[in-house]
Amino acid sequence: MKKVVTLGEIMLRLSTPGYERFVQADQFDAIYGGGEANVAVSLANYGFDSCYVTKLPENEIGQAAVNALRRYGVNTSEIIRGGERIGIYFSETGASARPSKIIYDRANSAIAMAEVKDFDFDHIFEGTDWFHTSGITPAISKQGAEITKAAMVAAKKAGATVSIDLNYRKKLWTPQQAQQVMRELMEYVDVCIGNEEDASLCLGFTPQGLDVTQGQVDSAAYEIIFKQMREEFNFTHVVSSLRESYSASDNGWSAIIYDGNTFYQSKKYDLRIVDRVGGGDSFAAGLICGLLDGKTAEEALEFGVAASALKHTIKGDFNLVSRNEVENLVQGDASGRVQR
Numbered sequence: 001m002k003k004v005v006t007l008g009e010i011m012l013r014l015s016t017p018g019y020e021r022f023v024q025a026d027q028f029d030a031i032y033g034g035g036e037a038n039v040a041v042s043l044a045n046y047g048f049d050s051c052y053v054t055k056l057p058e059n060e061i062g063q064a065a066v067n068a069l070r071r072y073g074v075n076t077s078e079i080i081r082g083g084e085r086i087g088i089y090f091s092e093t094g095a096s097a098r099p100s101k102i103i104y105d106r107a108n109s110a111i112a113m114a115e116v117k118d119f120d121f122d123h124i125f126e127g128t129d130w131f132h133t134s135g136i137t138p139a140i141s142k143q144g145a146e147i148t149k150a151a152m153v154a155a156k157k158a159g160a161t162v163s164i165d166l167n168y169r170k171k172l173w174t175p176q177q178a179q180q181v182m183r184e185l186m187e188y189v190d191v192c193i194g195n196e197e198d199a200s201l202c203l204g205f206t207p208q209g210l211d212v213t214q215g216q217v218d219s220a221a222y223e224i225i226f227k228q229m230r231e232e233f234n235f236t237h238v239v240s241s242l243r244e245s246y247s248a249s250d251n252g253w254s255a256i257i258y259d260g261n262t263f264y265q266s267k268k269y270d271l272r273i274v275d276r277v278g279g280g281d282s283f284a285a286g287l288i289c290g291l292l293d294g295k296t297a298e299e300a301l302e303f304g305v306a307a308s309a310l311k312h313t314i315k316g317d318f319n320l321v322s323r324n325e326v327e328n329l330v331q332g333d334a335s336g337r338v339q340r
Helices: 035-045 060-070 142-157 175-188 196-203 219-233 279-292 297-311 323-330
Strands: 003-007 011-015 029-033 049-053 088-092 101-105 130-134 161-165 191-193 237-245 250-258 263-265 269-272
Touching (some): 003 035, 029 035, 029 060, 035 060, 035 130, 035 279, 130 142, 142 161, 142 175, 161 175, 161 279, 175 196, 191 279, 196 219, 219 250, 219 263, 237 279, 237 297, 250 279, 263 297, 269 297, 279 297, 297 323
Parallel strands (some): 003 049, 003 130, 011 088, 130 161, 191 237
Antiparallel strands (some): 011 029, 088 101, 237 250, 250 263, 250 269
8 A cells, every 4th residue: 555645734614604604604614624634535535545744732623633534544643742723714605706715813823833853754754655745834834844845855765756736825925935935845846736826926937828717728828837847846747727717606627737748638627616625635636646556647637637526516625535436537427417
């Protein structure tokens, strides 16, 4: 069984019921999730030894987050306990022309205040085949950036493939801050995942002629910057999801990949969205699964896109689908007929 390690912040998500607005809600649904935790759950569902690394407070809320991961088979043995709080975010689900909204309450969370010395990365990465993290982790604090770099160095030392989902978050840092940190980290990255905004704000590569808010995607614009990114940072694969936002309820969803030889665009799915949180994470996990399985870049991309298309139909952060469900969609079974 191949081992995958992910590192990041799991948070408590407080969501308004249904499509209620924050000002309407008198109760919230409690859900646990976060970029790298979402990836860990998906990979555990696909049958990998999926190990999640973070720091959580030694209290009942921290334990509830651990339990949420254990429920789906994630290895939580390397989670460090301590610190004062878990990060929280409030989620309001949009509909039609009204966008979804996120409000963060994550300052001084346990992982944001953690230090490199809290983690025995040489031990954590023993026997690891793949390490995944995101641009959110180095954005949460100076210590978060230091921990991310230390983990990448240890992962490369252990011979693991390293992937990152750039995941720019404007509420956490500025483009200038992001580029100063993220460009340095790219030295250790093999597989770089990110959409057009991420590539521009985190690394300074901007495709021209795109307007995803109007549902317009030009894959040729990506091919140019993918080649530039690979030439500068020597990535094995450069990948981007392509979200065409027709409305908050309906999106077009596909992806592209470049491996130095082939530039490939996947099939596109037209989605009616139940919950888009975790959509990019489910894509990253599907791509990682495909590449670890030995699929070609094109096959791995199709698996990732199909996995993520299914995630958009599932409430919560985690993508609770099986390999068979993803493969069936890849093969073209999108009928939605009742399975008896």
